[in-house]
Amino acid sequence: MRFLSRRLVMPNDLNYAYSLFGGRALQWIDEEAAIYAICQLESNCLVTKHIGEISFEAPAMQGDVVEFGLETKEVGRTSITVSCLVRNKVTKKTICFADDIVFVKVDPKSRKAVAHGKTKEMLVKQTIDEVKSLNLS
Numbered sequence: 677m678r679f680l681s682r683r684l685v686m687p688n689d690l691n692y693a694y695s696l697f698g699g700r701a702l703q704w705i706d707e708e709a710a711i712y713a714i715c716q717l718e719s720n721c722l723v724t725k726h727i728g729e730i731s732f733e734a735p736a737m738q739g740d741v742v743e744f745g746l747e748t749k750e751v752g753r754t755s756i757t758v759s760c761l762v763r764n765k766v767t768k769k770t771i772c773f774a775d776d777i778v779f780v781k782v783d784p785k786s787r788k789a790v791a792h793g794k795t796k797e798m799l800v801k802q803t804i805d806e807v808k809s810l811n812l813s
């Protein structure tokens with residue numbers, strides 16, 4: 677799992693109990709996972725088909741920096757399934773985990789599911805090449 681993005685918990689992200697609102701966390705997860713899926717499939721014509729079980733393990737508080745870890749679980753003909761872990765950047769404590777987020781590539785005109793043409797093997801190679809090109813050392 678690669679931690680690809682961070683966000684700062686701001687006052688307007690809080691719930692009535694002064695911790696990160698679950699609905700905001702879901703919005704962030706959908707967006708972060710969509711960006712990840714778009715980059716993996718190299719297409720922005722994707723829609724969220726399914727978000728499976730999600731568990732909230734620990735609260736995030738105002739001023740916390742949270743980071744998003746993303747991973748490809750499955751690659752189908754028209755779909756990709758990803759998981760997303762949200763954790764505290766400093767303590768590494770898990771805030772929530774969404775195991776099963778499915779995106780489907782759609783035709784921009786008909787809005788019907790269409791093949792994305794990628795396999796899991798292709799995506800593994802693509803990621804290795806991308807990480808190499810970032811020259812992170």
Ligand SMILES: CC(=O)SCCNC(=O)CCNC(=O)[C@H](O)C(C)(C)COP(=O)(O)OP(=O)(O)OC[C@H]1O[C@@H](n2cnc3c(N)ncnc32)[C@H](O)[C@@H]1OP(=O)(O)O
Nearest residue numbers: 710722723724725726752753754755778780782787788789
């Ligand atoms: C980023 C966003 O927030 S987008 C906004 C929210 N999302 C939307 O508005 C999407 C609304 N939904 C739709 O338009 C339609 O359901 C579509 C076009 C996505 C898919 O239509 P369907 O008739 O379900 O397509 P179809 O049966 O061909 O399935 C497409 C893929 O989804 C998968 N799928 C279908 N139902 C489910 C499900 N309940 N759970 C998980 N995967 C599913 C299928 O296995 C298939 O994957 P594969 O081709 O890789 O094997």
